[in-house]
Amino acid sequence: MKNRESIWLKIIRILLGCLFLFSSFTKAVDPVNFGITMNDYFVSFGMGFLHPLAQFAAICAISCEFILGCMMLFRIKPLLAAWGYLLFMVFFFFLTLWLAVAEYLEVHGIHDFGVVKDCGCFGQAVKMSNLQTFLKNVVIIIPTIIVFIFRKRIPESRLGSWIQWFLIFLFALIAVIFQLHCIRHLPAIDFTDWKKGNDVTSFIEQPAQKDVLFIYKNKADGQEVTLTQDELMAKEDDFYENFDYVDRKDSIIKDIVRAKIDGFNMLDENGADHAFELISKQNDRDLYVLYMHDLSETNLKGVEKAKQLAADCAEKDIDFVAVTNSSEEDIDKFVALNKLDFPVYHNPIDPVKGPFMVRDAVRSNPGIILFNKGFVVDKWAWRDFPATAR
Numbered sequence: 137m138k139n140r141e142s143i144w145l146k147i148i149r150i151l152l153g154c155l156f157l158f159s160s161f162t163k164a165v166d167p168v169n170f171g172i173t174m175n176d177y178f179v180s181f182g183m184g185f186l187h188p189l190a191q192f193a194a195i196c197a198i199s200c201e202f203i204l205g206c207m208m209l210f211r212i213k214p215l216l217a218a219w220g221y222l223l224f225m226v227f228f229f230f231l232t233l234w235l236a237v238a239e240y241l242e243v244h245g246i247h248d249f250g251v252v253k254d255c256g257c258f259g260q261a262v263k264m265s266n267l268q269t270f271l272k273n274v275v276i277i278i279p280t281i282i283v284f285i286f287r288k289r290i291p292e293s294r295l296g297s298w299i300q301w302f303l304i305f306l307f308a309l310i311a312v313i314f315q316l317h318c319i320r321h322l323p324a325i326d327f328t329d330w331k332k333g334n335d336v337t338s339f340i341e342q343p344a345q346k347d348v349l350f351i352y353k354n355k356a357d358g359q360e361v362t363l364t365q366d367e368l369m370a371k372e373d374d375f376y377e378n379f380d381y382v383d384r385k386d387s388i389i390k391d392i393v394r395a396k397i398d399g400f401n402m403l404d405e406n407g408a409d410h411a412f413e414l415i416s417k418q419n420d421r422d423l424y425v426l427y428m429h430d431l432s433e434t435n436l437k438g439v440e441k442a443k444q445l446a447a448d449c450a451e452k453d454i455d456f457v458a459v460t461n462s463s464e465e466d467i468d469k470f471v472a473l474n475k476l477d478f479p480v481y482h483n484p485i486d487p488v489k490g491p492f493m494v495r496d497a498v499r500s501n502p503g504i505i506l507f508n509k510g511f512v513v514d515k516w517a518w519r520d521f522p523a524t525a526r
C-alpha cells in the first residue's frame with residue numbers, strides 16, 4: 137500500500153512553504169536592498185569584482201526561494217522541492233554559522249573580517265543579528281531534514297508533469313517581473329526610515345542655539361553699549377562712525393542635539409552643513425532633494441528629468457537641491473558636465489562602513505524626496521519624476 141502524507145508531515149510542509157514565501161516576499165518588495173546585501177557579501181569575502189552581478193544574484197536568490205516555497209506549498213514536484221530545500225538550508229546554515237563566529241571574533245577584538253552585520257534574510261522587514269539568524273536556521277533546518285527524509289510520502293500534485301513544469305516557470309516569471317517592477321520604480325512596501333509620512337529630523341544633527349551679544353564703545357565718552365544681533369543690524373551707518381567694536385559674548389541657549397544615526401550631512405564647498413536648515417520643522421516650504429549616492433552610477437536620463445523639475449521649482453520659488461556621497465572633485469565635474477544650476481551638497485561617508493543614508497533613503501539613482509517641515513511628503517524613482525512641482 138502506498139504511503140500517505142501524515143498530518144504532522146503536512147503541517148511541517150505547509151509551514152516551510154509559507155516561511156519561504158514570506159522570506160522571499162519581504163526581499164522581493166525591495167530587491168535593490170538585497171542587491172546591496174549581496175554586494176556586501178561579495179566585498180566581505182574578497183570578491184568585490186563581482187559588484188556588477190550583485191543585483192542579478194539577488195534577483196536569482198529571491199526567485200529561487202519563491203519558487204521552492206510555491207512548490208512545497210502546492211506539492212509541485214515535491215521530491216525536487218525537498219532536495220532544493222535541503223541544499224538551500226545547508227548552504228545558509230554553514231554560511232550563517234561562519235558569520236556568527238566571525239562577528240563574535242570581531243566584537244572581542246580577535247580579528248576583523250569585515251563581516252556583514254545583517255544577513256538580509258527578511259529584507260528590512262525583520263532585522264536580525266548574525267547569531268539570531270544562525271539560531272533561526274538551526275530551528276528551520278530540523279523540519280527541512282524531516283521533510284527530506286520523508287519526501288516520498290508527500291503526494292505529488294495530480295496535475296500532469298508538463299503542467300507542473302509550466303507552473304514552476306510561471307512562479308519564476310511572477311517573481312522576476314515583480315522584482316523588476318520594484319527596481320524600475322520604488323519598493324512595493326517601503327521599510328526604510330525615509331518612507332512617506334516619516335519624520336526624518338531625528339537623523340539630522342541640530343546645531344546648538346547661541347545668544348550673541350556685541351559690545352561697542354562710544355568714541356566720545358568711552359561708554360560701552362551691549363547690543364543683540366538684531367539691534368546691531370537695525371543701526372544706521374553713522375553708528376559705526378561713533379562707536380568702536382570691543383568684544384562679543386556667546387552663550388548657549390540650547391545644546392546641540394545629536395542625530396539618531398550619525399552620518400547625514402549636506403555640506404557646501406566651504407564645509408557648511410545645510411541639512412538642518414533645509415530639513416527641519418521650522419522650514420514650512422516645500423523642499424525637493426535629488427539623491428545621487430554615486431555620481432559615477434547616476435542615470436543621466438534621470439538627471440535631465442530632474443533638471444526640468446528644478447527649472448519649474450525655480451519659477452515657482454520652491455527649493456530644489458541635490459545631495460551625493462561622491463567627492464567634491466567629482467561633484468564639480470558632474471555639475472559642469474551636466475550644466476546643473478541647483479546646489480549639489482556633499483555627504484562624506486566611509487566608503488566601506490557608511491552609514492549609507494543617501495543610498496538607502498530612496499531606492500533609485502537618482503531619486504527625489506519631497507520634504508515639508510521635516511516630513512517625507514513623497515518620493516520618486518527617476519523614471520517617475522513629476523514634470524512639475526506641486
